Amino acid sequence: MADITQLRELAQQLRVDSIRCSTVAGSGHPTSSMSAADLLAVLLGDHLRYDFADPKNPNNDHLIFSKGHASPLLYSVFKAAGAITDEELLTFRKFGSRLQGHPTPALPWVDVTTGSLGQGLPIGVGIALSGKYLEKLPFRVWVLLGDSESAEGSIWEAMDHASHYQLDNIIGILDMNRLGQRGETDLGWNSAVYAARIRAFGWRAIEIDGHDLAQIDQAFAEAVKPNGQPTCIVAKTLKGRGVSFLENQPGWHGKALSPEQADQAIAELGGRRNLVVKPHQPPTATAAPMPANHPLELPSYGKDTTIATRQAYGDALRALGAARGDVVAVDGEVSNSTFADEFAKAFPDRFFEMFIAEQQMVAAAVGLSVRHKVAFGSTFAAFMSRAYDFIRMAAISHVNVRLCGSHAGVSIGEDGPSQMALEDLAMMRAVADSTVLYPSEGNQTAKLVAAMADRSGIVYMRTTREKTAVLYPPDEDFPIGGSKVVRQSSSDKATVVAAGITLHESLKAYELLKADGTNVRVIDAYSVKPFDGSTLRTAVKETGGNIIVVEDHWADGGLGDATLEALSGPEKIDARVVKLAVRSVPGSGKPAELLHAAGIDADCIAKAVRELL
């Protein structure tokens, strides 16, 4: 153990700096930082293995503040480690500063944005999975948890999966300071209950006094001994520890001290210090070699055949896995429906079953992405909504995650509305810097899956349950941001914009209308975001400004809105845009019955065109 007097000084410095930076900012969470200062002092001084000068070192431990609001403490740790200056520390929460209100990867020592509680541990599980099973590196994942956030179900999804995968490289540090935002937490200081829950979920729990440096040190030493089990340290602490008027007092959550209060507090804590601690250097282990790369041989589907896009997704994912050793996949216990099981069977070492825990599924993909894996996650598109907060936060973290939602829309048929994604396009469009793809057939799906691997940010693909006809040759290109004009003539009277299942209905409508002597243009808008506005605007001009958009989705936020959005801007819109979409809650039935009832099948499209003209 490091010199205990020095660790005590370090802990006081972390408290003082947490107060100083939040007081200068005029906001922030000093008291939630102070409760965990002793824990972090011992961790930094004695257990963390991290080269702050080389944040990309693959052997660095990971330090995740799942309780992201304790950012003053994290930044004070970075200062104590010599990673940032005192001057930068005092830019906390200022416009343009890397030291944002909650941690973000604007700082190279931060893996992911936290601040939406209950996300750090599940993401840590993804990082630990890579360390233990893929890279086989000895880094540890340290996750500081708040007691309040243990109310989030996602914490227990993480607990469940960490023990299932025997992740003895992840260590939770539960800062049990008893006080939540507006009063006492559900369990207060009931350490025994926390420990019982943690143990029941397959972890080792170590209960300690979180202000006893020797106890902390011993707990960390115990925690890093590999024993096939994750460890969580339940540390009883005092919020605002060390300052008479803050310690264990209600009403101080998320409040900065005034300059006068700060002066008094800092005096009580023994004044400013400028200790710099050099943590242990990481080991120099070499990662297990990745499977060798090979030329990509995407699946191809012949003309006059049918294949479900969800199956083409699985085929292409398997092909991608064969070509690239860095491709990994997770799924939410429905891999035989999403067809991710093709990858799982071919590359069992690179597939992780997340059972029915969609939040953990997305979080694992995020964690794997932090370790530079090309992670794909899949479940029913409807159940992506379960993980929306995780997807939102992943986008803010600027990590690269590819998600595939199958069984979209009313066209799934008999299973009924609970299984029908009708909001996924809206939800995924409204994610920072996202890409939203909706292929209609097999060859297009395969090409787009390959493109997903090279795309940054959150990339979402929507697939269809039903088999659909192959429309394109296998060598056709489908750039992200593009579209395909699949039917056109010089006498087109209107344009039908469609994607996925409704493209096939539109092609049928084209034939119905052609039989009437009406030619329509049909656009396959497979790239919902970014959307190909150029092709659309040409169509507006060439087809009398008559646009029909048809989608197997609610009328709000999906393909129709994307089409309208593409027409927005300083140029005048000279078009009539009729949106055909699902407008009332569907029931069960055959896919064709439900498409018709929703007003989005070929007959309804043809009728809408006739009415418009």
Next chain:
Amino acid sequence: MADITQLRELAQQLRVDSIRCSTVAGSGHPTSSMSAADLLAVLLGDHLRYDFADPKNPNNDHLIFSKGHASPLLYSVFKAAGAITDEELLTFRKFGSRLQGHPTPALPWVDVTTGSLGQGLPIGVGIALSGKYLEKLPFRVWVLLGDSESAEGSIWEAMDHASHYQLDNIIGILDMNRLGQRGETDLGWNSAVYAARIRAFGWRAIEIDGHDLAQIDQAFAEAVKPNGQPTCIVAKTLKGRGVSFLENQPGWHGKALSPEQADQAIAELGGRRNLVVKPHQPPTATAAPMPANHPLELPSYGKDTTIATRQAYGDALRALGAARGDVVAVDGEVSNSTFADEFAKAFPDRFFEMFIAEQQMVAAAVGLSVRHKVAFGSTFAAFMSRAYDFIRMAAISHVNVRLCGSHAGVSIGEDGPSQMALEDLAMMRAVADSTVLYPSEGNQTAKLVAAMADRSGIVYMRTTREKTAVLYPPDEDFPIGGSKVVRQSSSDKATVVAAGITLHESLKAYELLKADGTNVRVIDAYSVKPFDGSTLRTAVKETGGNIIVVEDHWADGGLGDATLEALSGPEKIDARVVKLAVRSVPGSGKPAELLHAAGIDADCIAKAVRELL
């Protein structure tokens, strides 16, 4: 106990009928139904207190299939109870049938739609809260759980809250049949681990053989004894129980039997039966009286004052609570930020703290709504994304739930992007039959909160952290679906559409432009969905077709898309629509700095208008 031979016959009938209806449908989950048939036979025959002829009887027990895919079993129970005919049973999954693929309230004995796993138990918690604390009625809430769905964190949120609130009126029945969709569950038949987890979360756990009718009967008898603790029965079962080629066999999840297979299975089960069981009648208890109603006295705010809309929400909610005894509220441990704490302090008996568990928060509101309470739920708007699947499902259930998300947009300032809702309008627009409100000031907020109480479906209000100026007199009306033209003249050159915080920026921009000699119309689009297309279209005609929409939200799916959507339809759009919205991930900073950086403050609006003209 009822005659055991008869219960055994009943169980076999439930199995046979589960097979029959799914075979006729050609899809469904017979084997997941068969594992729980003995449990349901004993429940129906001996413990459930339910008048199927009077589903609105307030003393009826509740029966929730959290594992909604076991719908064949549920419908077979309804047939055995005489609630539906055998003929209707065989309409399972057909177009137009009430017997959908997963249970929905199209059937009067079904409280809520299930089928997205992990939702039945948290909703049951809400129902049980009403029974124990509000109505003080002796009904019990029986929830059939799948073992796979215990991987969902929301199950543990429910476990946590049920024990916190000592809900001894809720009984979980965990059908531990070992087999998930694509293989064995995480815990298989490890009953001891399930029981340990359940006990650690404060429940009584009773481990039984789920096919031993006497053990089941005894467990139910034990479970209904009030002891201040919820009870979960962990029942070891066999998937496909009773049929040689199905029992405990992989590969049968979600598969209907062929007619030939069904004949063999039914023969093994002893053939068809047509038992009708009359369950125990519910007691005739009287609900505790609700607090008396009084005339509504909404808060009002004077001209030249400022108030945050989040605070006006709290003020109005408290006023509503004083006026209406049926109004109740839940919050996710941030009630001092959302201002729901005003209600909590005034009416502590009608407020339930859901701690930091947004899924449970929304589910509790749903459950309270099932018991005809006017339920309001609140948290930071960003964290509504955590509960999106619950909101989606609540809409499909056609329950009435009012949600308020505070701290929307970049205008929250220093806390940074993890706390900024920038997707909530998109997310909430894409909910079936939803209402989306975004008030800009205090008096408007108060009126809209009152309107929320009378509105059906999912009603969402977005509030702002910052104080904003009062713009309207207290007696102004704000109908849902309306808008306000707050600035106009006969020489308007453009129209600015705004809501919430950006309305105030637009009013400043109006002054800047007026100083230049440019008049613009300003529309307060407080009702984002339904949207007032009529006022907009008039503005398009009268202001040269120049429209600027400005929102503190991503560019996708929010106010801008709602504006464009309002212009869609068979009428030609003759407008230029420029969307000002947040387009890159913000950091921390002062609200004004962030509004400017996002291009949505007064200067940016004025600049956009000038560029457009």
